Amino acid sequence: MNNLFDDLPAALDDEVFEVLARDDHVTIERIVSRGQASPAGGGWYDQAHDEWILVLKGEARLAFERGDEVPLGPGDHLVIPAHRRHRVAWTTPDTETVWLAVHY
Template sequence: MIPINNLYTSLEPNENSEVFTTLFQNNSLKIESIRSWLKTPGELYNQEKDEWVLLLVGEARMTLKDIEVNLQAGDYCFIPRHTPHRVLSTSKDALWLGVFSS
């Protein structure tokens, strides 16, 4: 039997934190759900992998390189490897889907 899970039942983060859950991973691909509740800027990322990210629920502010962007539910973007980026703030209910590839 193939297990069925639900993206919307993942753990909720505490204030100013994020919860990362790996949904699928193989040698070249990783898919994560990310729940965020940030009132202060999060970690600065400069990753080894390409990332495609979709904000499923909520709102967020982030920087890509030095450009600040506001995201609403349904917005997505591609972040090439070694592109500095940081989530500045999110609504309490922010839920992301991140796809990482080599």
């Protein structure tokens, strides 16, 4: 058995992406952040697939190209439709933000 909170990195220079399961149509990954954000003025994700994200621990803010920002805390989740350009504006700097992302 595995636990999403096991083996969290002690130090994070960059976000850590770990694929938990994958097939031809779906990828499930754990993302761990600590103070990381997409580059200001760029760093937009423009994905060819839909993505469902859930924050399990910590806090984050996602920014969308249209100018809106969404704050996320433990238990908050949302669907990001394909080609909706977005970036990570902020993650908690003093503790891990643990995300679960499902790409489909």
